[in-house]
Amino acid sequence: MKKVLLIGIGAGNPDYVTIQAVKALNEADVFFFLDKGEEKEDLANLRRTVCERYIEDKSYRIVEVPGPVRDPGAPDYKSGVHAWHREKAQIFSSLIADELKDGEVGAFLVWGDPSLYDSTLRVIDQILAQGALAFEYEIIPGITAVQALAAEHKIALNPIGEPVHITTGRRLLEGLPDKVDTAVVMLDNGSGLRALIDEDVEIFWGAYLGTPDQILISGKLTDCVDAIQTARTEERERKGWIMDTYLLRRTPR
């Protein structure tokens, strides 16, 4: 039987790796790295750092393939994502079929946690549902950007006894649901930043969390939004990519 590990390596800081992940890294024979357009070099470097730092026996293999790119011209967001997942499923299937021998362990290193806004698990489920390939798989959780954001800003995610809502920039544009006063926003291309500008909210923003390039900005949304948008533009230009997350909190009434 082949085995596939989906290892959450945390959000940016190699120290976010858990002992469980270190054990999993040491169990793997092959690592599958997918390039991801512009983020490519920095991300692949962090994956390499994690392997080099934590794996004791250096006899592992790394198989690197170009990752598919989501078509921004798809008729709607979800159909674009589904097509992208199908493409990934074909690539992952070939990798597992061709690059992994029976009894071997292959690993995908996932930024943050495989359970939160990551497609690897869905793609693996899709391959297994097709039935052409058989393998075991395991998921190793990792520290998410949400947790890095809270720790670095030294804030609690939830008000006492209240919910935490984790959402996307796209969904934030539709407003927050009823009775939700705190939201963490991920996957925002910047367009969600002003969605609640007319309300009395605080923002806790972070980019490149956990890395030496980390930037934190916090305060009233109206006071900070320009600084954040400037930082987003300048940093994206400088590094070629940006990854940011923020928490919005309504001022208690």
Add this chain to the structure above:
Amino acid sequence: MKKVLLIGIGAGNPDYVTIQAVKALNEADVFFFLDKGEEKEDLANLRRTVCERYIEDKSYRIVEVPGPVRDPGAPDYKSGVHAWHREKAQIFSSLIADELKDGEVGAFLVWGDPSLYDSTLRVIDQILAQGALAFEYEIIPGITAVQALAAEHKIALNPIGEPVHITTGRRLLEGLPDKVDTAVVMLDNGSGLRALIDEDVEIFWGAYLGTPDQILISGKLTDCVDAIQTARTEERERKGWIMDTYLLRRTPR
């Protein structure tokens, strides 16, 4: 200057501890352990295991004090919590004032992550706001029960591009907000389990996540709810305490 570390040690499994937490554990001179009623022995044991397993120089001290208990007879939930935090702030203040010398590092080991449904950070903020004590502090994120639940059930927390709502049993009784189809429920005394029983939802339930006693149950809520309630009752009787978490997911329309 004194320094206080709030170290997330993850939810149950000592392997959930991160490298960052291991470094923080090794930086601490004193660990403050608060007993917590019935959970006392098992929880204190896990904290001890984490110290013993990961700290290289065994010259650290452990200071153990009885933790205050939240008054279930308080006029309402939040005022009960506030009173409980004030009591904790007094205890923590004395610990930091009396048990920590200048230049020393004290640590609180927090189950899961200090940013999610944990009072330690709020209590520390309260002490600093009072201004009588000065110290630095840092937060080290940890794997939450939410992430352990998702990893063990091998599920994604979010539907594609959709939000994740993390809430409490108490709040679930008021129903889910608009447009929220997935919710993770924490701090439920069991009363929230039937809140959505009349709707078409799946449940992914877990107790004692990450520990050798871990129990997982999943399926349609109507089919599973009795088994879950029986397991809750039996296990609480057997171990003297229960800690469980679950994800509810509306069947896609």
